[in-house]
Amino acid sequence: GAGVSQTPSNKVTEKGKYVELRCDPISGHTALYWYRQSLGQGPEFLIYFQGTGAADDSGLPNDRFFAVRPEGSVSTLKIQRTERGDSAVYLCASREGGNTGELFFGEGSRLTVL
């Protein structure tokens, strides 16, 4: 597609449930990032893929968070046993390759945990 696509745009779930957020990057972009943005804050790094492998997952807050990118394109962020503190906008971004240049962001998935 023309831009980074994220689904769902909004997700409301109950505490303790499992959630999957999907990101489809710009075609040909090998680098894919997940960020989390809480209200009134800047985006906070979660994980970065180069191709299929996670190059850096140091931003994942705990083992309830996991992300995959099995074919080097679409990525899924998975959150187990959701907590109210997980409520945020989850942003996905991609770039062509390497570790320089701007990131192209999707419109985000807003997660609300009740």
Next chain:
Amino acid sequence: AQKITQTQPGMFVQEKEAVTLDCTYDTSDPSYGLFWYKQPSSGEMIFLIYQGSYDQQNATEGRYSLNFQKARKSANLVISASQLGDSAMYFCAMSGLGRLYFGRGTQLTVWP
């Protein structure tokens, strides 16, 4: 460690006036990039301008220019001739370790 500081939570400017949004950074890497993004209320992050640490000239993109002062570790965004549509959150970011580090943002409001 890389750190970005934006000290202005909110800024106000009248339409057609210029405004400067402040950004300071901290890094020990000799090579880095500095970015500004705009985030309207709709939520998408829009790339505005980039400055490389070795660039001699300040970056410009239309009405946006980046006032890069390397010795002071500052990378302020200047928006000339503000428009109502410029009202948004603005984030400064720096590259490092393969990712971008973002500041907390400045909410810009342009009034007629």
